[in-house]
Amino acid sequence: MWTITPEEWVAINLSLRVAAIATLCTLPLAIATAHLLARGRFPGRTLLDGLVHLPLVVPPVVTGYVLLILFGRRGPIGAFLEQTFGIVLAFRWTGAALACAVMGFPLMVRAIRLAIESIDARLEHAASTLGASPLWVFATITLPLAIPGIVAGAVLCFAKALGEFGATITFVSNIPGETQTIPAAIYAYTQTPGGDLGAFRLSLISIAISLAALVASEALLHWSRRTKDGAP
Amino acid sequence: MIRVSCRLERPQFTLDATFESNARITGLIGASGSGKSTLIQMIAGLLRPTSGRIQIGPDVVLDTAARINRPSHRRGTGLVFQDAQLFPHLTVRQNLTYGARFARVPNAAITFDAVTTVLGIGHLADRAPSTLSGGERQRVAIGRALLASPKILLMDEPLASLDLNRKLEILPFIERLRDEFAIPILYVSHSAEEIARLATTVVRIDQGRVTAIGPPDDVLSTLPSSDPAGRFDALSTLTATVSHYDAAFGVTTLTHPSGTLIVTGRFEPVGAPVRVSIRATNVSLATARPAGISIRTTLTGQIKSIDESGPFARVTLALKGGDPLVAYVTRLAINDLGLARGTPVHALIKSVAIDERGVSPHLKT
Numbered sequence: 001m002w003t004i005t006p007e008e009w010v011a012i013n014l015s016l017r018v019a020a021i022a023t024l025c026t027l028p029l030a031i032a033t034a035h036l037l038a039r040g041r042f043p044g045r046t047l048l049d050g051l052v053h054l055p056l057v058v059p060p061v062v063t064g065y066v067l068l069i070l071f072g073r074r075g076p077i078g079a080f081l082e083q084t085f086g087i088v089l090a091f092r093w094t095g096a097a098l099a100c101a102v103m104g105f106p107l108m109v110r111a112i113r114l115a116i117e118s119i120d121a122r123l124e125h126a127a128s129t130l131g132a133s134p135l136w137v138f139a140t141i142t143l144p145l146a147i148p149g150i151v152a153g154a155v156l157c158f159a160k161a162l163g164e165f166g167a168t169i170t171f172v173s174n175i176p177g178e179t180q181t182i183p184a185a186i187y188a189y190t191q192t193p194g195g196d197l198g199a200f201r202l203s204l205i206s207i208a209i210s211l212a213a214l215v216a217s218e219a220l221l222h223w224s225r226r227t228k229d230g231a232p
Numbered sequence: 233m234i235r236v237s238c239r240l241e242r243p244q245f246t247l248d249a250t251f252e253s254n255a256r257i258t259g260l261i262g263a264s265g266s267g268k269s270t271l272i273q274m275i276a277g278l279l280r281p282t283s284g285r286i287q288i289g290p291d292v293v294l295d296t297a298a299r300i301n302r303p304s305h306r307r308g309t310g311l312v313f314q315d316a317q318l319f320p321h322l323t324v325r326q327n328l329t330y331g332a333r334f335a336r337v338p339n340a341a342i343t344f345d346a347v348t349t350v351l352g353i354g355h356l357a358d359r360a361p362s363t364l365s366g367g368e369r370q371r372v373a374i375g376r377a378l379l380a381s382p383k384i385l386l387m388d389e390p391l392a393s394l395d396l397n398r399k400l401e402i403l404p405f406i407e408r409l410r411d412e413f414a415i416p417i418l419y420v421s422h423s424a425e426e427i428a429r430l431a432t433t434v435v436r437i438d439q440g441r442v443t444a445i446g447p448p449d450d451v452l453s454t455l456p457s458s459d460p461a462g463r464f465d466a467l468s469t470l471t472a473t474v475s476h477y478d479a480a481f482g483v484t485t486l487t488h489p490s491g492t493l494i495v496t497g498r499f500e501p502v503g504a505p506v507r508v509s510i511r512a513t514n515v516s517l518a519t520a521r522p523a524g525i526s527i528r529t530t531l532t533g534q535i536k537s538i539d540e541s542g543p544f545a546r547v548t549l550a551l552k553g554g555d556p557l558v559a560y561v562t563r564l565a566i567n568d569l570g571l572a573r574g575t576p577v578h579a580l581i582k583s584v585a586i587d588e589r590g591v592s593p594h595l596k597t
Contacts, residue, residue, distance in 0.1 A: 077542045122317045128304040129276050129311040130380045131334025137305075140330075 064170025115149020
């Protein structure tokens with residue numbers, strides 16, 4: 001019962017790839033959005049805040065359906081992407097990554113935003129009066145001081161992406177080898193007679209990966225704190 | 233040179249301040265909530281006034297009428313906060329050199345070695361800010377602002393969060409700064425002693441308005457506001473000469489044309505002029521030289537004016553030699569002693585009530 005089948009390896013591999021790509025692609029946008037929400041004063045800030053948090057409260061199926069409408073081959077964005085860049089998202093693993101990114105985005109923004117808000121704005125003011133441009137202040141003060149929040153946000157997003165099911169299956173279906181991630185594979189097992197063992201195996205693996213991600217983030221935080229304190 | 237004329241309208245507060253100063257250190261004094269820090273933030277470009285104009289040296293950094301509003305990173309204003317605000321993720325050295333790379337016209341006199349020597353922080357360069365004491369942190373913050381070669385150094389209550397000993401430790405560094413580097417300083421404080429010791433021009437701000445501007449002796453001896461609590465902030469400064477130090481009792485005798493002053497602590501060298509700040513509430517008046525009294529300092533003079541208000545009387549004396557001295561006494565005392573303009577009096581000052589912060593080498597002007 002402990003041997004992992006080739007199909008399961010494919011699902012694990014795909015899950016890791018989807019989660020990693022989703023996290024990496026979301027990161028810059030999440031940092032920018034978090035900074036905007038934490039420090040920006042502009043009309044429509046509350047609206048943006050609500051929009052960012054929407055995937056957190058809307059049923060995942062709805063999010064997946066909206067993605068299908070927008071990014072499907074006939075959807076306004078999907079059609080544009082296919083015609084201009086030849087990129088197809090619907091029913092592809094890239095689409096799974098998009099669904100995971102959308103679902104993980106609010107979690108990531110939230111963690112990073114809290115980290116930025118906890119930084120004393122006067123540190124940024126000090127840097128500014130010393131001659132640093134806003135971009136430079138962000139790169140040398142805000143970003144390094146927000147590292148713990150960024151790491152936490154990335155891990156949250158990664159974990160969410162690994163577990164994402166509803167939006168993914170609605171947007172890109174459950175195609176083995178293309179869009180069948182671990183949760184989708186587990187679901188498929190539970191729908192098949194005698195699939196209990198496989199579902200159990202994959203569940204254990206899923207727990208192990210999530211645990212590993214948490215441990216890795218702790219190690220990363222520890223390291224960043226050490227460098228921050230200036231210890232050799 | 234700094235020229236400021238700013239107006240800020242807020243629902244609960246209106247700031248409308250205009251002043252101009254050429255002094256090496258301009259003191260900005262006022263109670264908390266008077267608008268001092270708000271003014272500093274507007275000069276530094278961290279807060280935009282409703283309307284106004286700010287000129288630092290030859291540069292107009294803000295002129296709302298001409299639509300000029302230089303962002304804070306291009307104003308050249310070194311800002312020192314009350315609590316140092318050192319960058320926690322950088323070493324002391326990295327903190328100090330942070331602004332140097334942006335300096336457009338580096339000030340040749342301001343080098344890393346010169347600044348760290350004057351501030352006595354060279355040995356801290358490789359430490360992390362979190363390992364420094366409060367006083368060290370503040371000195372590093374001052375050095376960091378200086379090394380950006382600012383056109384003006386803005387110090388926003390730089391000593392307010394330190395205890396008295398740390399304050400006494402830092403004040404001489406600020407004086408050395410003033411003498412070594414030709415950078416004008418705008419020094420914000422609610423402490424009359426600090427301002428009296430450092431500043432050559434004082435701007436008093438009360439409820440968002442400039443109520444007095446001029447030499448420290450003139451501004452600090454007047455009542456800051458109609459609030460009776462303001463009497464605790466009224467201060468006179470005398471210039472006296474160091475006579476001798478009594479090691480057995482730990483006091484220094486200073487001579488003044490109107491008498492001798494005894495102050496605690498050691499002041500040197502003999503013959504040097506020093507400025508002594510005396511709070512008006514610490515001065516008592518007597519018509520005859522009293523005997524059998526613990527007060528060691530008795531100065532003689534004549535009453536120049538008496539302003540009575542409520543239970544209080546603000547008495548301005550012309551001491552022998554011409555220096556003015558302000559005393560706050562009760563109106564009852566004026567009545568009982570029969571004091572009036574022209575009455576010769578003895579001014580009694582408790583030596584222990586003279587704050588060491590208020591005694592400083594006389595300014596070179």
